[in-house]
Amino acid sequence: MDESAREAPNTPLMNAYREYSVPPAMSGSSKFITGAIAIASITIGSVYFSQCKAQHLIPYYLIISGISSLVIIFLTSLPCRDGGDPPQTSPAILALQGIVTLFHLVFFITGNVWIYSIYAPEYTNTTSEIYCHKGLYLYAFWITTLVYILLGITLLAGCCLLCTYCVCRAGTLRGVPG
Template sequence: MSNARLLQTIQRPPKLSTPTLTCSKVFACIMPIVQIAIGAVYLDECPRQHYIPIYLIVVGVFGLVLALLACLPCAQEPEDGTTNPLSRVCTAWNSLTSFFLFCWFIAGNVWIYSIYQPSYTKNSTNIESYCNKTLYLFAFWTTTLVYILLGAFLVGGCCVLVCFFLCGRADPDDDV
């Protein structure tokens, strides 16, 4: 594939089918819904760090907001190449929501990792060091999963760049 065709493909990615888009949206909403549910169920179950259930609820709500914003018609670019007047508003709102989620994620890291590993047994002598096991481990592993996925994407991206570099060197019709 020539560089010009690759750039055209990047600028105009192929359209996904409606079932694929629907399944991806549903999948993107599952984790936020579970975060909201676990945060709400165990709201008062972590005296050691009472912000952890609040963190889960807020990150779940804003995750759902981002998923729903992606469904709005103003989030998609028109096919005729014109610009949608609401597109800038949607872009600004998505950017602000994403920035808030990034800052909230950093705060959640501090709250979750600073108490590692809390006491999972609730009794009168250690009530201040107690945190519900389901709540804490869910928050811990969902936060850690973000780092695992980020690392996988970085490694995968580097591998793709190396492949593009190696394949680009081997293509005799490119003017390098």
Template sequence: MAEDADGHRAPLLPGTEESPGHPVLNFLGKAAASVLPIASVVVGALYLGQCPHQPLLPCYLLVGGSAALLFLLLTCLPCGDGTDPPQLSPGTRGWRAAFLLFLFAWFIAGNVWVYSIYPPEYKDPKNPDFCSRPLYLFAFWVTTLVYVGLGVALLAALGILGCLVLLRARLPWLQRGDAYP
């Protein structure tokens, strides 16, 4: 931020907003991101008690979906201290870290519950290895899609890093030892 002649703060680039994105796009992004957690809560609630082989599987979907929705809801609340750029208070950072640690631990537990019973018995509900087919397949694919998403993000990050390394080697003003303009 720069100050004008009257001492008012003005953005360095005219026309830039304080917000990183348009509010409508932020809302649409969060609405799209909430579809899978809502589906997880619904499937977990509908099939509660329908997997005797692994009774915690519906709970995995219920708690994981609810926690993801709560996390999305908390991102809508202002959490800065009013400074520019906003600084998170230590308490906010601590709760956010604890929440993310819980989500990580819950995801690991869900991996154990989902992958340890593969493949369950789908046809005979009296069989002790029975698990409702829609419940199990939904939990399986939700868990697997998290790994697919992480893999795609890792490949994208490595690709960007590779491009930056190549650009640094090819552009004369980015050579080692040169001062950045």
């Protein structure tokens, strides 16, 4: 088999994927913010571990999702230089990243059910069956809601970029400089 047969297909999408890179400052700052939120989640889940009778699994959700976020950060930060340009990540690390990310996604959906199913628990009467510590619940609620807000903003920005690209591309095809 010759070299060209073993190479990845040369399509526009694959070329864009190969050429895409996140600026180091953006990558580092997003990992720092995500790490800080993960550590805060672990801390809040641990401090208020048994203070949510309405849904005793919310502290578990915060702790486990915080840990899995830190594992994802660690796996994406591993030294992956093999001398090639751009640096290549080993298939084993990529598979592990995929498994942990899938677990994180499934656990996120499960946490949504736990959090939103008891919306507006009792914050003051600690003997109530629907009691949940206010700080614990509101942190879990707003961190989860923040993910949806950021997802919505990302999708909106992506749609705007796609529309802009389509308009510019259509203008270029018609001979109008874009």
